[in-house]
Amino acid sequence: MATDTLRKRNSQTSSVPDSSPAFGDGGTSQSDHPAGEIKYGAWSQVFRALLLLTWFDCGAVCINVTQFLGAPLYWWDKNYYYAYMALTKQSFAILGIAATRWxxxxxxxxxxxxxxxxxxxxxxxxxxxxxxxxxxxxxxxHQVYTEWLYLWWIAYTSRMHGHIFIILKESLKYVPVLGPGMMFYGFIFMARKWASDKPRLQHRLEKLKTHHSGPMSGSAGLDPMWLLIFPEGTNLSANTKKNSMKWAEKQDMTHLRHLLLPRSTGLFFCLQQLQGTVDWVYDCTIAYDGTPKGGFAPDYFTIRSTYLQGRPPKCVNMHWRRFAVSSIPLSDAKEFEKWLLDRWREKDDLLERWYETGYFPGDAEAADSSRGISKGGYIETEMTLNNWMEIGQIFMVLAATALVINVILKFFGIFLSLK
Structure with missing residues (x-):
């Protein structure tokens, strides 16, 4: 596939709406849902929605205000500014992990x-x-709307949750509170128009090749950075799969069984620009227990069913691989497209095995009970915080600011009373 035709496909698939709304129930009944019956009735769901929105909105507003309070650091000392924003990025990860755990x-x-x-x-x-x-x-x-939370949690398990950067669609920039927060985080917004996206992306990638000597600057060399990209561009649904299959037939290609065809242009440009500053591309293949073969996870695991009805996937399966950047063909766009498609075919085979057995292949030789690795060569755990006291980080700056203001007002009141 030539790069220009791939870009054309991007514009076609990006205009297709997802098959099911994020807050819908996927059209499945209680009996055929993979997570079983609805655990919470209508009024309980309303109550859970209010609790979730209160927690998430209050936390997000606190983080956003914290960011604005720290914004002047940019003109005073950029080292401290970037460290400060990394801490607010950690806070948002804590917010999301806690919400998912609860x-x-x-x-x-x-x-x-x-x-x-x-x-x-x-x-x-x-x-x-x-x-x-x-x-x-x-x-x-990319299967469900909340995938980024699980991948941000993986960064948390490496204590890198303050250094994640995500490539997002531009419309998210205008979401109240979250949009400005993501701009402070240095997330990269794409309009899916390469002529306008390319210079913007290049500018952001240049910033990801810098070094700051202040706190949170890493052990040595360039600043820590985890850049997350979903090459499929959108989540897997009936509509997006239909478009992907049509494109495969048009290009006389064998379509993928469980994935969308990946888009190569953005990832190719990112790796070209970061070449020499990043050694590895890590690849995660995700599957959700209960998704039937040939089915689509968003039809079952919507925000409503997962967070309000008490029907999250019984297990989130993640299989990790890595590829040395030095082994990836970055001098030729067509060769890179082929390389990426080959990797996606391998992921498709991994998913086929998962649908047949319920497991991704494990590293059985690494089995070690002292490290929590099962005989099958995998780890089973839960997405949770290491220490629930970390939640205090979300509110720490605002609490300190309120305390300082209170002390100032009291001293001012005492001063006025003495006059």
Missing amino acids: FASTKVRVSWDSELRGQFHKTSAGRLETTFPERLVYVAN
Whole structure:
């Protein structure tokens, strides 16, 4: 496939709406839902929605105000500014992880290729810890709306949740509170028009090749950075799959069974620009227990069913691989398209195996009960915080600011009373 035709496909598929609304129930009945019957009735769902919105909105507003309070640091000392914003990014990860743990608790099964042996283990408390590099690009297939939360949590398990950067569609920039917050985070917004996206993307990638000497600046060399990209561009649904299959037939290609055809232009440009500053591309293949073969996860695991009805996936399955950037063909766009499509075909085979057996291949030789690795070569855990006291980080700056203002007002009141 030529790059220009791939760009044309991008514009076609990006205009197709998803098959089911994020807040819908997917049209499934209680009996045929993979997570079983609805656990909470209508009024309980309303109550849970109010609790979830209160927690998430209050936390997001606190983080956003914290960001605006720290914005002047940019003109005073950029080292402290970027460290400060990294802390607010950590706070948002904590906010999302806590919300998922409370409202949509689910098991997570993590497996990996043998090349990643030693980078995963389970603590004595049952939590996942990973030792991924400080700088990497990571890609994943895209199935449900909340995928980014699980992938941000993986960054949390490597204590890199303050250094994640996500490529998003431009419309999210205008969401109240969240949009400005994501701009402070340095997230990259794309309009899906390459002529306007390319210079913007290049500008942001240049910033990701910098070094700051202040706090949160990493162990050595360039600043820590995890750049998350979904090459499929949108989540897997009936409509997007139909378009992807049509495109495959038009290009005389064999279509993928469980994935959309990946878009190569953005990822190719990112890796070209970051070449020499990033050693690895990490790849995650995600599957959700209960999704039937040939079915679509968004039809079952909507925000409503997952967070309000008490029907999250029984298990989120993640299989990790990595590829050396030096082994990826970055001098020729057509060769890179072929390389990426080959990797997606491998992911398709991984998913076929998962649909047939319920498991991704594990690294059985790494089995080690002392590290929490099962005989099958995988780790089962839950998405949760290491320490619930971390929640205080979300409100720490505002609480300190309120305390300082209170002290100033009291001193001012005493001063006036003495006059």
